[in-house]
Amino acid sequence: MKGLSGLAEKKHRHERIVMVTAYDYPSARVVERAGVDVVLAGDSAATTVLGYETTRAVSIEEMLMLTRAVRRGLTTTLMVGDLPFGTYEDNDDLAVASARQFIDIGCDAIKLEGAGPMLKRVEALVAAGIAVMGHVGLAPQHARTPEDFRARGRDAASAVSIVNDAIALEQAGCTALVIEAVPSNVTEVVMQRVAIPVIGIGAGPATDGQVLVYHDLLGLLETRPAKFVPASIRALSTRTRCSPRRSSRSIRVFERTSRYADGGSSGGSPALRLKKRSAAATAKNASPIHVKRLSSTRWP
Ligand code: KIV
Numbered sequence: 001m002k003g004l005s006g007l008a009e010k011k012h013r014h015e016r017i018v019m020v021t022a023y024d025y026p027s028a029r030v031v032e033r034a035g036v037d038v039v040l041a042g043d044s045a046a047t048t049v050l051g052y053e054t055t056r057a058v059s060i061e062e063m064l065m066l067t068r069a070v071r072r073g074l075t076t077t078l079m080v081g082d083l084p085f086g087t088y089e090d091n092d093d094l095a096v097a098s099a100r101q102f103i104d105i106g107c108d109a110i111k112l113e114g115a116g117p118m119l120k121r122v123e124a125l126v127a128a129g130i131a132v133m134g135h136v137g138l139a140p141q142h143a144r145t146p147e148d149f150r151a152r153g154r155d156a157a158s159a160v161s162i163v164n165d166a167i168a169l170e171q172a173g174c175t176a177l178v179i180e181a182v183p184s185n186v187t188e189v190v191m192q193r194v195a196i197p198v199i200g201i202g203a204g205p206a207t208d209g210q211v212l213v214y215h216d217l218l219g220l221l222e223t224r225p226a227k228f229v230p231a232s233i234r235a236l237s238t239r240t241r242c243s244p245r246r247s248s249r250s251i252r253v254f255e256r257t258s259r260y261a262d263g264g265s266s267g268g269s270p271a272l273r274l275k276k277r278s279a280a281a282t283a284k285n286a287s288p289i290h291v292k293r294l295s296s297t298r299w300p
Helices: 005-012 025-034 060-073 092-105 118-127 156-172 184-193 214-218 231-237 244-258 270-296
Strands: 017-021 038-041 078-082 109-111 132-137 176-180 198-201 209-212
Touching: 005 017, 017 025, 017 214, 025 038, 025 060, 038 060, 060 078, 060 092, 078 092, 092 109, 092 118, 118 132, 118 156, 132 156, 156 176, 156 184, 176 184, 184 198, 209 214
Parallel strands: 017 038, 017 209, 038 078, 078 109, 109 132, 132 176, 176 198, 198 209
Antiparallel strands: none
């Protein structure tokens, strides 16, 4: 795909856009091999890989370190960097300086959350030659408690403001939009009013594509998958699910085999062979299937 313009071309061809997050080198390799259109080095890393309560806690240094690792794992796939909370809201200069650090790493665009005062930030970024992906509906960086992670746009006023935000972000120069956790009928109105590609998460089937967090896609979290993860993906991810039972089985096998390890045999130790086999199986089987499902699945 040729730069971000490839997303608009896909939209015009009515082909589904698949965006998946990655937070490190191996996850970037897996999703690129699976053929996703866009990799988002998302600030969901805060909760999925860094163990913070919310995305508000992650620093720009942490995001840059993870984004660099993702960059090293990608050769051709579009990469979007995610501006973390507190690094762009206050003024245009701050937004441009923060975004430049992601572009210098090799991001094709950056994503930021919200509209209102953020419209000026988008204009400043676009004027500085930086492509911007907007984010409307539920904005996780504005959520302070678990209750704040509820769907948006369920009453008339909030639905209208989501539609207006989407229109305003397009007018401010966004190249694409993420729409998160809004009712399908609100997404349908957004789709009628904006021309740029819209990528949904928990926003129904009307969008041009879907985005999913890598750990939700592969079932790598101990917690139950979010409600918007389709049943077909949940069923597939039980194959790779990180369950305490599976992990302790692997650790027992490792304990039994590792005593033979001497590092000298041509195929490596039994433990190393086990590790290589399971890495190859994950890369070869699980992810491409999941990503195919992602582009053809029925969305809530
Ligand atoms: O950081 C992230 O993973 C995101 C997606 C949910 C769109 O912003």
